[in-house]
Amino acid sequence: xxxxxxxxxxxxxxxxxxxxxxxxxxxxxxxxxxxxxxxxxxxxxxxxxxxxxxxxxxxxxxxxxxxxxxxxxxxxxxxxxxxxxxxxxxxxxxxxxxxxxxxxxxxxxxxxxxxxxxxxxxxxxxxxxxxxxxxxxxxxxxxxxxxxxxxxxxxxxxxxxxxxxxxxxxxxxxxxxxxxxxxxxxxxxxxxxxxxxxxxxxxxxxxxxxxxxxxxxxxxxxxxxxxxxxxxxxxxxxxxxxxxxxxxxxxxxxxxxxxxxxxxxxxxxxxxxxxxxxxxxxxxxxxxxxxxxxxxxxxxxxxxxxxxxxxxxxxxxxxxxxxxxxxxxxxxxxxxxxxxxxxxxxxxxxxxxxxxxxxxxxxxxxxxxxxxxxxxxxxxxxxxxxxxxxxxxxxxxxxxxxxxxxxxxxxxx
Amino acid sequence: xxxxxxxxxxxxxxxxxxxxxxxxxxxxxxxxxxxxxxxxxxxxxxxxxxxxxxxxxxxxxxxxxxxxxxxxxxxxxxxxxxxxxxxxxxxxxxxxxxxxxxxxxxxxxxxxxxxxxxxxxxxxxxxxxxxxxxxxxxxxxxxxxxxxxxxxxxxxxxxxxxxxxxxxxxxxxxxxxxxxxxxxxxxxxxxxxxxxxxxxxxxxxxxxxxxxxxxxxxxxxxxxxxxxxxxxxxxxxxxxxxxxxxxxxxxxxxxxxxxxxxxxxxxxxxxxxxxxxxxxxxxxxxxxxxxxxxxxxxxxxxxxxxxxxxxxxxxxxxxxxxxxxxxxxxxxxxxxxxxxxxxxxxxxxxxxxxx
Numbered sequence: 001x002x003x004x005x006x007x008x009x010x011x012x013x014x015x016x017x018x019x020x021x022x023x024x025x026x027x028x029x030x031x032x033x034x035x036x037x038x039x040x041x042x043x044x045x046x047x048x049x050x051x052x053x054x055x056x057x058x059x060x061x062x063x064x065x066x067x068x069x070x071x072x073x074x075x076x077x078x079x080x081x082x083x084x085x086x087x088x089x090x091x092x093x094x095x096x097x098x099x100x101x102x103x104x105x106x107x108x109x110x111x112x113x114x115x116x117x118x119x120x121x122x123x124x125x126x127x128x129x130x131x132x133x134x135x136x137x138x139x140x141x142x143x144x145x146x147x148x149x150x151x152x153x154x155x156x157x158x159x160x161x162x163x164x165x166x167x168x169x170x171x172x173x174x175x176x177x178x179x180x181x182x183x184x185x186x187x188x189x190x191x192x193x194x195x196x197x198x199x200x201x202x203x204x205x206x207x208x209x210x211x212x213x214x215x216x217x218x219x220x221x222x223x224x225x226x227x228x229x230x231x232x233x234x235x236x237x238x239x240x241x242x243x244x245x246x247x248x249x250x251x252x253x254x255x256x257x258x259x260x261x262x263x264x265x266x267x268x269x270x271x272x273x274x275x276x277x278x279x280x281x282x283x284x285x286x287x288x289x290x291x292x293x294x295x296x297x298x299x300x301x302x303x304x305x306x307x308x309x310x311x312x313x314x315x316x317x318x319x320x321x322x323x324x325x326x327x328x329x330x331x332x333x334x335x336x337x338x339x340x341x342x343x344x345x346x347x348x349x350x351x352x353x354x355x356x357x358x359x360x361x362x363x364x365x366x367x368x369x370x371x372x373x374x375x376x377x378x379x380x381x382x383x384x385x386x387x388x389x390x391x392x393x394x395x396x397x398x399x400x401x402x403x404x405x406x407x408x409x410x411x412x413x
Numbered sequence: 414x415x416x417x418x419x420x421x422x423x424x425x426x427x428x429x430x431x432x433x434x435x436x437x438x439x440x441x442x443x444x445x446x447x448x449x450x451x452x453x454x455x456x457x458x459x460x461x462x463x464x465x466x467x468x469x470x471x472x473x474x475x476x477x478x479x480x481x482x483x484x485x486x487x488x489x490x491x492x493x494x495x496x497x498x499x500x501x502x503x504x505x506x507x508x509x510x511x512x513x514x515x516x517x518x519x520x521x522x523x524x525x526x527x528x529x530x531x532x533x534x535x536x537x538x539x540x541x542x543x544x545x546x547x548x549x550x551x552x553x554x555x556x557x558x559x560x561x562x563x564x565x566x567x568x569x570x571x572x573x574x575x576x577x578x579x580x581x582x583x584x585x586x587x588x589x590x591x592x593x594x595x596x597x598x599x600x601x602x603x604x605x606x607x608x609x610x611x612x613x614x615x616x617x618x619x620x621x622x623x624x625x626x627x628x629x630x631x632x633x634x635x636x637x638x639x640x641x642x643x644x645x646x647x648x649x650x651x652x653x654x655x656x657x658x659x660x661x662x663x664x665x666x667x668x669x670x671x672x673x674x675x676x677x678x679x680x681x682x683x684x685x686x687x688x689x690x691x692x693x694x695x696x697x698x699x700x701x702x703x704x705x706x707x708x709x710x711x712x713x714x715x716x717x718x719x720x721x722x723x724x725x726x727x728x729x730x731x732x733x734x735x736x737x738x739x740x741x742x743x744x745x746x747x748x749x750x751x752x753x754x755x756x757x758x759x760x761x762x763x764x765x766x767x768x
Binding site: 261265269270276277279280283284287288289291292294295298299302304309312313315316371373374375377378379381382383384385386387388 | 414415416417650653654661662664665666667669670671673674675677678681682683684685686688689707710711759762763766767768
């Protein structure tokens with residue numbers, strides 16, 4: 001089948017099967033059931049796992065078909081949010097590193113939306129420095145017992161399975177004592193608690209493991225090789241984020257240029273020259289990033305892999321997000337900070353602006369902080385020398401952690 | 414929209430870069446900037462002759478290469494990165510104005526393409542037509558206070574206050590040129606006074622041609638600024654990999670590394686904006702005005718900020734005359750205001766966006 005034909009087929013399937021409205025963020029239980037129904041249809045029509053290997057349940061097609069479908073899907077609101085962690089990170093990791101038995105067992109149900117996945121790496125004491133994680137997995141009869149706490153886990157309250165990174169050896173340096181596991185989120189001892197972020201909503205969860213048993217066959221890769229497995233997962237994560245970075249999401253954003261122009265520069269233009277210049281500045285920053293993202297996309301198409309330059313795009317998006325939320329609320333004035341409640345006055349402009357300014361820091365923290373992004377751009381794009389490390393060749397048990405008294409008062413060990 | 418260079422454009426870039434690396438390294442730029450003319454005429458002759466760059470955008474029927482503004486941007490990025498002294502940008506500006514005129518002037522265009530004529534563009538200022546002859550000639554009166562490479566000009570291509578384009582030989586009676594002292598030692602300027610100087614009318618009342626010329630020059634200067642930005646960043650990245658302080662390479666400090674990362678982000682956006690504007694110049698005339706204004710707004714600031722931070726991160730050595738950092742810094746500032754104060758570009762962009 002040629003590509004145009006594939007594209008036409010995808011378009012007509014989407015027109016017939018895509019739901020009318022976009023579900024924002026994590027859906028409720030009813031939304032999840034509807035999303036699962038849609039995913040089955042998507043899979044059975046051949047549009048889930050387009051580039052994934054055929055023998056594990058994918059379609060075995062090329063990037064060209066994948067891009068063609070994605071291009072057509074842009075015009076529709078597909079309810080795939082709860083599957084995004086599985087499709088973007090966990091699944092690709094299993095395809096790369098899983099045993100054949102694991103691939104047979106997990107890939108097809110993942111692609112068909114029968115099982116929802118989450119990713120369990122970050123901890124309260126291990127954010128930017130994820131290799132410092134302290135969740136322990138101790139060998140036991142036929143497997144492992146896990147104790148510890150994870151955080152920032154999207155969709156965990158709907159998840160059936162999780163990709164877990166835990167410490168299996170404290171006597172070796174921190175990167176060498178980690179192992180990756182598949183964990184059953186319904187197993188005894190797993191507790192999922194919604195975590196309210198600064199917007200007041202629970203976009204994430206924290207997960208507690210209390211003597212959770214994991215069978216031996218659920219190790220991904222080799223025991224002690226968890227760090228390199230995690231690097232594989234994070235590579236897939238960045239690809240899945242940066243492929244969407246800055247491309248959409250501005251249409252409904254009350255802080256984006258078009259919205260602010262409509263609000264503050266009427267048909268005759270802005271009456272205040274300062275407002276006019278601030279809107280110019282927002283246009284310049286938005287357009288600069290949009291053109292950079294388009295250039296990266298064109299390079300990718302031409303076979304030039306963007307690599308760590310995607311971190312530059314992510315950093316710029318984080319800065320733009322903060323800038324425009326700041327500007328939008330400043331231009332609006334007092335109405336951005338006090339307004340009728342959501343049940344009271346409907347969707348007032350104030351609600352949306354307050355939500356924008358309250359959510360803005362998230363982009364500068366999730367998927368790597370701005371400081372981590374600058375390290376990546378500096379070290380992997382500009383090839384600058386790395387920061388001297390004091391944690392690389394020391395057994396994990398001898399390292400300071402954020403809970404230590406010596407760390408609390410800033411003294412060096 | 415094309416934002417990635419083609420194979421041919423990459424080859425053009427390598428050819429120009431290779432030529433400038435041997436013919437005009439910074440040591441040669443320093444010798445040239447202290448010389449009487451401010452540039453090395455031999456380098457300029459080879460640029461025009463061997464590489465045919467003065468005729469790059471001149472149509473083939475007038476002896477040029479008939480290339481587009483995307484190619485011109487590739488070349489100007491390299492001459493900018495090399496801080497090439499001499500009238501290349503000034504002559505290119507004249508070529509742009511001539512190619513946009515309703516009736517292209519064969520004599521001037523072929524002279525520029527062959528490299529035997531240094532024509533310099535004089536944008537609209539206080540020069541007016543004093544008397545128009547019926548024979549396609551005009552008599553000019555007034556002063557153009559700042560003309561880049563004005564002392565190098567054989568022909569001054571003057572945009573008059575009332576929107577005519579008039580070619581005046583710099584040796585003509587009534588033309589007085591006075592060299593100015595410039596902040597940027599790698600590009601000279603002159604004040605030119607026309608006191609009843611007679612010239613040939615190239616076009617009259619061609620508002621579209623003049624407006625398009627202004628936009629194309631904005632793109633051309635932005636391409637040069639992209640080169641200056643890139644070179645200033647390359648210099649400090651290289652230095653931060655060899656300079657040691659407190660027993661560490663300075664590039665390993667986050668105080669330095671994070672600044673360099675931010676500068677790289679500016680470079681990525683700057684390149685994207687220049688490629689887009691150059692594409693619009695060739696392929697999407699309706700998009701050109703906003704793309705050109707954006708290019709001047711973004712590149713002017715980004716280029717100066719990167720050149721400034723490059724100088725600062727070098728430490729004290731960057732403040733010395735013998736170090737090259739100040740050359741990028743001064744060119745960046747001179748380029749930022751070359752087409753007018755930065756606020757004029759922001760105001761134009763606001764107008765185009767109907768703000």
